[in-house]
Amino acid sequence: MPEGAEIVDRNGDVVEMRVSIPGDEHGFFGRQCPGCAQMFRVNMEDYEALPEEIELWCVYCGHHCDHSDFMTQQQKDRALRAVADLGVQMVGHVVEDVFGGRSRTRSRSRGSGFGVEIRFRSTPFYPQPLPGLDEEKLVRERKCADCALRYAVFGEHRFCPVCGPLASAVVSTDALGAETARLDGLAQLPAEVRADLREKGVFTRIWVDTLENLVGIVETLAGAVFRAAVADAPARLNGKGNIFQRLDDTADLFVAAGYADLRTVLDAPTWQRLTESWAARHVFTHNDGVVDARYLTKVPGSTARLGQRLTITEASCRQAILDAGALCHAVAALT
Known part of the structure; x- marks a missing residue:
């Protein structure tokens, strides 16, 4: 058998066979979801300590089934190579048994004089090394x-490979980190690319999307925390619509x-x-950024006038991310 495979x-x-799956230099190896086909990696030491009969969860889509179904394609190819080599040897042994393990010639003639001759000679089998793995690092x-x-x-992921759904506080922290990383990525673009994107309004749209996403992150977290902590949450939320998108209403609900x-x-x-950030998000989402009476009521100190279009900046977005993080931490700590 080649190195890495044994009977x-x-x-x-x-025949029961074991084929090793090598890890990377960090001690991790790949898993691939049989549902969405996306890859993730797991620490080998932690994985080997898990019970033999365990279901794994896809970190992305939440598909869960027997852990053996999460083999990557490269891992399957490695195992199949070992199986194929074993099959070749098993067939060889069968043929050797037929011919007595030595070279032999058989011939047979019929009335026409036609003959058939079979020659067999046993040769040693030298398996090729199993293919390595070159998966995402x-x-x-x-x-x-x-x-x-x-x-x-x-x-973006929502599940632990073993526990399943992640805590809502973990999800919100990851989501806020993604918003910061997106702004950091824009800052690293070459100057000429940044200038072109800025001129086309791409930066502004991304900043607007950031505000929209922050409201969604807080809404998801606050809703999950409230429903988990309050026994009669369905009754309290009945008829209140998207209440967790509204800051004061959310605060009143917890109180x-x-x-x-x-x-x-x-x-x-x-x-x-x-x-102010939530009010700006509402104006951009529902009125293309044009200031209305509702905005001025929420932000009475604004210098913008009725009918003007709001402007937002990268700095204000970064501050909004920090403020949303503080709010998420406060919401998670309520219970």
Whole structure:
């Protein structure tokens, strides 16, 4: 057998074989979801410590099934090479048994004089090395707060490979990090590319999208925390629409359920900046950024006039991300 493959058991015609899956220089190896086909990586030491019969979760789509179904294509190819080599040898042994393990010639003639001759000579088998693995490399190690499994992902994810759905606070932290990383990526573009994108309004659209995303991140977290903590949450939320998109209404909802007031948990300047960011997001989402009476009511100190179009900056977006992070931390700490 080639290095990395071994026969561990024989039972009649059934052969049990073990083929090693090498890890990378960090001790991680690949897993591939049989549902969405996306890749992630898991620490080998942590993985080997898991129970033999365990289901894995796809970190991206949440598909979960037996861990053996998460082999990558390169891992399957490596195992199939070992199986093919074993098959060649098993066939060779059968032929040797037929011919007695030595060279032999058989001929047979019929009335026409036609003859058939068979020659066989046994030769040693030398298996080729198993193919290595060249899969996507580790970028950043993550560690599940619940099961301590170390793993790595290559995109937005919502699940731990072992525990399943991640805590809402973890999801919000990752999402806020993605918003910051997106702005950092823009800052690293070549000057001529930045100038072209800025002239076409791409930067402005990204900043607007950032505000929209921040509201969504807080809405998702606050909703998850409230529903998990408040026994009669469905009744309290009935008929209130997208209440977690509205800052004061969200604060009032938690207060009515017996929790601290977010407006006092956070300092006044942070809450005021959040109010302004949420109001700006509403104007851009529903009125193409044109200031209306509702905006001026929410932001009475604004220098913008009715009918003017708001302008936003990278600096204001970065501050909004920090403020949203403080709000998420406060929401998660309420319960």
